[in-house]
Amino acid sequence: MTRQTFIALLMVLAFGAVVVEGAPAPGSIGFGVGVPYELPVDWSRSFSYLTSELFLSQNLTAVFDFGTYPPDFPDLFEGTAGMLVKAWVGPVNAFVGGGFTLQWRHVGSVWGFNPYLTLKGGFQCWLLDSVAIVAQFRTHEPIPVQWIFAPEFSLGMTVALGSGRPDPLIYDPATLWLIVGLGVAALIAFLPKQ
16 A cells, blocks of 8 residues: 555545544544653654444444554564553543554464454543544553563554534543553552562
8 A cells, every 4th residue: 555545545544534423333443653762752653553442332442453563664563452441531532451462473484473452541632523642651560471571652543433522521530540550450460570
């Protein structure tokens, strides 16, 4: 897929999402770029991905990511399937979740597979009913899990296929506390190993 085709596809999706404004979205698609959480930024270790979400409810989302590390393209790919819990504060939601990642690498004439547990958390800021800016942290834990905290920070954009935020806008303190609790539990799991 050429760059022009990809940009045209995003424009068509954004236009389609604006046209169906008001109808609840069944899901969204988007993209992002992640880098290891360290300064100076090491762009040679960046991760580029496409993401799709299936909105199961206003607080629960199934997420699927597919991406690669550009310096290793086309010899390394990564796919993730997971779940996110979202807490809404107006047009912004905080989310945490996790899932399983399968990373496959071209080694000689065969492909090798590595499984990972992926944990992620972040924010989506819905600028319009159907367009959001996404900032998130994620970490991969090799299976069996060793609790090595190596976060990656990413920025991206997602386009909902309809209205991606609740109407009317809500404040959801119960789920927000659940997300805080899950974040604290993740920190407790990682801290003894640091």
